[in-house]
Amino acid sequence: MWHQALGPGWKPLLLLALVLTSLRGARGFEEEPSEGGSFQVVTFKWHHVQDPYIIALWILVASLAKIVFHLSHKVTSVVPESALLIVLGLVLGGIVWAADHIASFTLTPTLFFFYLLPPIVLDAGYFMPNRLFFGNLGTILLYAVIGTIWNAATTGLSLYGVFLSGLMGELKIGLLDFLLFGSLIAAVDPVAVLAVFEEVHVNEVLFIIVFGESLLNDAVTVVLYNVFESFVTLGGDKVTGVDCVKGIVSFFVVSLGGTLVGVIFAFLLSLVTRFTKHVRIIEPGFVFVISYLSYLTSEMLSLSAILAITFCGICCQKYVKANISEQSATTVRYTMKMLASGAETIIFMFLGISAVDPLIWTWNTAFVLLTLVFISVYRAIGVVLQTWILNRYRMVQLETIDQVVMSYGGLRGAVAYALVVLLDENKVKEKNLFVSTTLIVVFFTVIFQGLTIKPLVQWLKVKRSEQREPKLNEKLHGRAFDHILSAIEDISGQIGHNYLRDKWSNFDRKFLSKVLMRRSAQKSRDRILNVFHELNLKDAISYVAEGERRGSLAFIRSPSTDNMVNVDFSTPRPSTVEASVSYLLRENVSAVCLDMQSLEQRRRSIRDTEDMVTHHTLQQYLYKPRQEYKHLYSRHELTPNEDEKQDKEIFHRTMRKRLESFKSAKLGINQNKKAAKLYKRERAQKRRNSSIPNGKLPVENLAHNFTIKEKELELSEPEEGPNNEETSGGIEFLASVTKDVASDSGAGDTGSDTPLTGRSSPRRPSAAPQQPLLPPRLARPRAPSPAPPERISSATFASEPGAEPEHRALPSAHARSAAARRVHSRRSFQRPRPRRRPALLKLASLPGSTELPPHALEQEETPL
């Protein structure tokens, strides 16, 4: 049936396979040309490239096959891809065998375990929905450990029982061989489960339970396999109780050790990505190399490699995603998906190819059929029994339908095959019987069950998963809800799941994130804000698109900076809105994705009262601007409040700072001359930066601006003030200009994790005394050379934060007079107006392609 469906794609594929085999046949005569002593213009050195060439060709074949499968949507919607690949493998294997009469290509355990399995498992771990996974960890563990042991034991023992009854005829195997076979056939296979369940879309809880089980049962499988293999080697009668105890101990060592290795490497990986800011290009490489090392390390220590790489992915995902740049994150995502999907394709195809080998086939009807029956029946019984126990503790009950899907979804796959191939023929006499039975089991589960599980799920009306964007309200409620639940657990004295999660997230925030995340990433990783900004952006775009359609907006979508002003809104709005909207759009057109976060960071760094309001306005307008313009709840109620409060704060700061500067002028502060010299040059640079941009402002505003700026500067740094008072005195305000300029012009592109600005800030104030208390207007002409344009623009923008006090007012300063407040509020009302617009325009003209905080498009993170 699928032959017809493949249609035109089929013939080239066949041809390719034929070419492949004929190339192999050509091996015989490639040596000949080199015999003649004369120089050959063209030599045919097939053997030289043979191995990589064949590998590449196989990958190409598998990938082309994938294309072909997807030509027909009808086929892929019914038949799972894994089944198609197996059949393709069977056909190709048949062709190869027909040409060569030896099965030369098989899935070797080395290939499988070292190269094909790790990318799949890493992909699974790295994109694991952590919250879901840990929420169901208990259930998953029970199924993975007890369930697998149960399956292994019952299948092995039942087969042995039937063997004793004589139904299978004469076989040279004992109880231990049966148990060994049971242990390798028992484990549900992550590759097969992932391949089939990905297309079925069952609800997430069901998926995570089956999938988690298939990942975590690796430790059990490895231990059981190793234990029984060594028992078989020892011989049945020599196995002692001590060996059994050792087996149990080794289970804990293997599983916990593997997990530990994974966690350690995840820690390393997170730590490394924290410092890759200057080697962005190889950043994605670290993710793969270190994860792979975790796999190899635990393999080396004979621990569970799958557990190691799974937990490496699970634990590092949060920090890595926060640390690496947007582009790197995309690279990692795509590379990982590509590797995993490629590996999966190759695995299934090679499973098919490997089956075409008459040498391995030993048929024993009773054994094969009974194995099939037993694994299905015992899986079902196991699931029912365990679910019965689990449902007494689970808050979300697993219902009968879920149990049916779980039993039916117990697919076996390549892990079992690779393990059975690894068996030593000298020790396990009936290896070939095991191999062929395993192949039958794998084919049966993947093809038959894979084919039927989708109709089954539909027929049983299993709750499906719905893929949709989280709504802002849902996110907010979800966040609040977590806190409510953990509070209730605290109050009622339960140590429950919410309690643990709450404690963990506190621990994570306080310690882990500080160590493992960039400082810039730590700042801006609130999911609520991300969702909000994504929604904002979407609405802004749709709004502008709508406007363009109606012809009311004249946006020119070109990346040139001059177009910033070329915005014509029909409705009267603050000009900043237009500038920013077009900025957003321009960014969105030019870059892969617009990073709202960086904008947000800049926004936050602008602490100017009025700018805050403006930006707030901007946000309000951005978000569904037209329909819901007027609302009762709108900020008109709110902003006066805010203004008043902030005016109050500013007033407090003014008073406090004035006092301080007065004090410091009296005390004298030239204590730290060494440091002053050290930072002289840097300071000069900073001074230049801080003064030049102001020159760009309209001239008539200049004087006014600076006087106000001076005063504002006096207000700033109230929190650092008390700490540094003793050493450097109170004239930090000038230093704070330089510092703010430095850090913020940096923050414009690199985020604030440059250690220099952070560390040196406390000392820099000591350099301040030498600076005269001149308005920068006077200082400006001294600036030796104008900075390059970008520099100016960022500094223009950056000079604003310098004007805004960075910290909360001290609660101690309560005294204020109404008059002073009035004066002040008038001033703050006038002040920013002339500057705001140019600054924002400059903001828009900042180089957009610089380092962006990486989250905007990132996957769901756990904390929420």
Add this chain to the structure above:
Amino acid sequence: MGAKHSSEEAWERESRTDLCWEQVQEGLAHAVDFSWAQIKQLHQRFRLLSGDQPELRPEGFDGVPDLASNPLRARIVHAFFDNRNLGKGSCGVSEAITFQDFLGIIAYFRPSLVRAEAPPRDKMRFLFNLYDQDGDGLITLQEYRRVLEDLLSAANPREDGASVRAMATNVAGGALREAARASEHPPEDGESYPGITFEDFVRTWSGIDLEVKMQVSFLNLEALCK
């Protein structure tokens, strides 16, 4: 087993003395889903919080160390004394609550036995009351914003008050607009949307499997003991 039995009796005797026994039974009736062991455990907890008093006052919650870091602490404590949640009227706050009341509040979080299609309305109402502090049946922008301030300030400890306020205002505005659009009666052009009503609130939760989430397992270990 005998020891356990006698301790149960002792507890019973004890509780008869300092607790009106009818109340407990009433509470039992109120919270059918709680098992004996759960009630016993919760009563111990209640006594611990109240300092062996029959009534629990808000100060009692100060003794829960883990609660201190919870950004919604004040709200949740308030919910325990909210008359609306206690079924004592449509507004106002009680001075102190009895064990029965305590059990009633906790019962909002018990797993319900039947898996209903829609989330139970009493649970929704409890959550709604957490937001709607003034009891006017609307979550206004102000109320929403205050919740967000609590949440955001906890999640962004590096931010100062003003910027958290600004963020909260922005996000609350966006959330309210979203709710308005999803509302049963979306406001017409020019019409104002006063706040989220209870019906709209239920609607916003429709995407979240509340029945799955709003559950705290209360000492489910007793299944083992029996």
